[in-house]
Amino acid sequence: MRPEIKVFYHPPTSTLTYVVADRASARAAVIDPVLDYDVASGRISASAADEVIAWLRAQGLALDWILETHAHADHLSGAQHIKRALGGKVAIGEGIRSVQDHFARVFGVEAEVPADGSQFDQLFADGASFRIGALEGRALHTPGHTDDSLTYVIGDAAFVGDTMFMPDGGTARCDFPGGDARKLYRSLQRILALPADTRLFMCHDYQPGGRELRYETTIAAERAENAYLKVPLDQLGKPFKGA
């Protein structure tokens, strides 16, 4: 199963937003939509999310899901804006409760922000499955960067959030409240145990060394070339210990 994937790039935050489409049923999912926030003026706008909405409308695609790979620290989510325009359920990992609990304490807003994930339509547990038309998706819990981080596996494609970057970008930072390098290590082994030709799609690309934008790679390429994960060539294709 090789789903059609449309990419949107948001230069101010180096974020990639994806639409996964099932043309036969005219259903789709959006992954990690952005809401624009101008730091200088403090203004919010929805131009990036509106671009996604316009594309979906032009293609005649109805929306089943708006999927968050994790709670983002660097940008606001356009999920609610897109939901108001097109419907669809907003989903995130059930670890969002732990993230909300950590951040509510940091900012002293425990009373105003219930740490129960009730702001979302669906909380995915590890291994949860979902459908986009005839496509079947699976949520893998891959914490470390954040406790709620998920990798969405849809056909031969996997959307890894911030857990992993292009091979020259290494892997996630773990210094946010609740971040955990040990969990990240185990999550990376889990992702790397996916089939070697799995298409991997990044949530961000910071264009190390000023190179051109890149956001798609494979398990084989990550195992061979990732700056933090290099695997000896004679081990390529063999299962990782602890995977």
Ligand SMILES: [Fe+2]
């Ligand atoms: Fe992130």
